[in-house]
Amino acid sequence: MKKPEEQFLxxxxxxxxxxxxxxxxxxxxxxxQKAHLSTEEFYLQLRKEHPGIGYATxxxxxxxxxxxxxxxxxxxxxxxxxxxxxxGNEHHDHLVCTSCGQILEFENQQIEQLQxxxxxxxNFIIEDHRLELYGLCSACHTTEQPPVS
Amino acid sequence: MKKPEEQFLxxxxxxxxxxxxxxxxxxxxxxxQKAHLSTEEFYLQLRKEHPGIGYATxxxxxxxxxxxxxxxxxxxxxxxxxxxxxxGNEHHDHLVCTSCGQILEFENQQIEQLQxxxxxxxNFIIEDHRLELYGLCSACHTTEQPPVS
DNA sequence: ACGATATTGAAAACGGATTTCAACTTATAG
DNA sequence: CTATAAGTTGAAATCCGTTTTCAATATCGT
Ligand SMILES: [Zn+2]
Ligand SMILES: [Zn+2]
Ligand SMILES: [Zn+2]
Ligand SMILES: [Zn+2]
Numbered sequence: 001m002k003k004p005e006e007q008f009l010x011x012x013x014x015x016x017x018x019x020x021x022x023x024x025x026x027x028x029x030x031x032x033q034k035a036h037l038s039t040e041e042f043y044l045q046l047r048k049e050h051p052g053i054g055y056a057t058x059x060x061x062x063x064x065x066x067x068x069x070x071x072x073x074x075x076x077x078x079x080x081x082x083x084x085x086x087x088g089n090e091h092h093d094h095l096v097c098t099s100c101g102q103i104l105e106f107e108n109q110q111i112e113q114l115q116x117x118x119x120x121x122x123n124f125i126i127e128d129h130r131l132e133l134y135g136l137c138s139a140c141h142t143t144e145q146p147p148v149s
Numbered sequence: 150m151k152k153p154e155e156q157f158l159x160x161x162x163x164x165x166x167x168x169x170x171x172x173x174x175x176x177x178x179x180x181x182q183k184a185h186l187s188t189e190e191f192y193l194q195l196r197k198e199h200p201g202i203g204y205a206t207x208x209x210x211x212x213x214x215x216x217x218x219x220x221x222x223x224x225x226x227x228x229x230x231x232x233x234x235x236x237g238n239e240h241h242d243h244l245v246c247t248s249c250g251q252i253l254e255f256e257n258q259q260i261e262q263l264q265x266x267x268x269x270x271x272n273f274i275i276e277d278h279r280l281e282l283y284g285l286c287s288a289c290h291t292t293e294q295p296p297v298s
Numbered sequence: 299a300c301g302a303t304a305t306t307g308a309a310a311a312c313g314g315a316t317t318t319c320a321a322c323t324t325a326t327a328g
Numbered sequence: 329c330t331a332t333a334a335g336t337t338g339a340a341a342t343c344c345g346t347t348t349t350c351a352a353t354a355t356c357g358t
Binding site (some may be wrong): 299301303305306307308309310311313315317318321324325326327328 | 329330331332333334335336337338339340341342343344345346347348349350351352353354355356357358
């Protein structure tokens with residue numbers, strides 16, 4: 001398995017793109033972040049240490065990561081793009097807590113196989129899939145839940 | 150099973166909302182449309198027969214349908230909200246063709262059960278879920294696929 | 299019919315993603 | 329080490345679907 005840094009530099013070379021200090025700074029920060037941050041959240045984190053880097057650059061660079069396979073773009077229906085490191089991470093799906101926003105990961109090989117079966121019976125070629133379970137995580141439903149309003 | 154019209158009128162009554170001609174027109178058109186139309190697509194259809202109804206009213210009314218259980222809101226990652234009639238339709242998940250945009254429906258009881266198992270092992274209470282398989286439908290991969298570029 | 303309340307449609311506002319553009323940086327060639 | 333071509337940057341502007349605003353209008357209980 002290639003390292004993310006290598007993979008990114010290879011991608012830049014292949015596409016005749018340039019290796020800039022901003023890109024390396026963002027990559028290094030990205031690899032250290034907790035997963036499933038939105039562009040905005042990540043940008044705010046990054047800005048604490050690197051106030052000079054603009055939002056547009058962060059956005060463009062995260063998209064580069066997705067293109068070259070380092071990152072996966074996620075969308076949990078809150079209207080924000082989220083990213084997580086994908087290189088070196090097993091495929092997984094998500095449990096999204098609608099109360100506290102926590103995102104848990106799971107992997108179920110039986111479900112994956114059944115998806116393939118479903119696709120076959122419809123003569124459909126799967127390129128990608130998304131499976132998310134929305135609800136209350138353990139912490140949010142064991143505690144008393146005073147309505148937010 | 151209550152009829153959609155009844156259910157909507159009940160909901161309006163319960164919430165002290167008013168029964169207007171626009172709402173009834175939109176409901177009747179919605180029940181006749183093919184599924185998975187975006188607000189915009191639906192509005193453009195509706196406008197052919199009812200040019201007087203504004204986009205905002207259509208939008209607000211579709212949200213009412215979702216609130217009262219007549220409609221499901223869907224989001225297939227193209228940045229548009231889509232709606233389909235849910236009352237009287239079995240739960241189903243979707244196959245989304247990334248080439249022609251066609252949306253097929255499927256239902257797999259084993260997958261549904263495995264989702265429940267996954268949630269249980271994480272002590273997670275499912276409120277909702279989404280499962281979509283993205284790829285090429287039968288028509289799009291049997292034909293020669295000249296690259297779009 | 300009256301008055302209180304809700305709805306309507308056009309337009310404006312909103313929010314996140316994306317693009318624009320002039321200044322700047324990088325890579326490559328001489 | 330320049331020079332030059334080409335790509336990048338950050339701020340601001342733009343895009344685009346969604347949602348809200350608001351004055352005019354419609355509904356509904358009395
Ligand atoms: Zn999966
Ligand atoms: Zn994840
Ligand atoms: Zn399902
Ligand atoms: Zn459907």
